[in-house]
Amino acid sequence: MYNRYAESARVNWTLNFAASDPQHKAEWMELMTPKSVGLILRSIKTDYKFVSCARYWSSWRLAEFLKHKPTQDTDHFILDVLILSEAQRRPAARCTEDIVVYDYRTAKKSPLPSFMIQKFQDTFNLQEQAKDKNSIRVRGLLDRVRELEKGSWDRPDAKEDFGSAAP
Incomplete structure (x- = not known):
């Protein structure tokens, strides 16, 4: 469940960029489709802090952080994801997602598009x-x-x- 939460949070994180960057909204939205340039999860590593019943989305908060500042030749990025349990008031898990930028038209990795680089640098x-x-x-x-x-x-x-010890 934690990996599923992390993936859903990554999609929402990307859609938030679309909302805050109206000039490139279409390109941000297209990243979630296999039409042109998209994002593919290369790997995910999860460190469990405690085992809990992960039933309700509303009882979890997720925070995503860029691990490195991207450059012009960056073709992937790493997101650190912290999954917080509201009920337990502490971290439940930490995920590290390695995400590749993939060009579906050429069927190979691609550098980050320039609109992403600037937003990611600002975020970092x-x-x-x-x-x-x-x-x-x-x-x-x-x-x-x-x-x-x-x-x-x-x-x-x-x-x-x-x-x-005495009474």
Whole structure:
């Protein structure tokens, strides 16, 4: 089920580009068909974080991330997919999808079309900005926790209460 969720999320991810790029909407939509240039899943690897009953789509959130910034000669791309369980409030699985750009007219791999390269580069840059911003936030939280620990556990007069076996 997790692989199916990841594939559905990839299609939705691509369709979101079509919605945000009206100038190339037809080309984005055509990527899901075998008419000209399309996307083919070359491989998928799934690391299961915990086993859960994957029954309801509404209880899952998926996030896709480009692994590398594409260039003009890129003929494939890798998506990291994080599958989050809303019920468990934690990651359920992580997938790595290797996707090939395939030209059905010539029956061989093809470089990414230019309209995709620019959108993917913009997306990758936004991912990196979000990573930097959130890394700073996490470091701030860790610093605050460390200060709390210093004020309570790390005092010279602090004693750990191990409880008592006596009633």
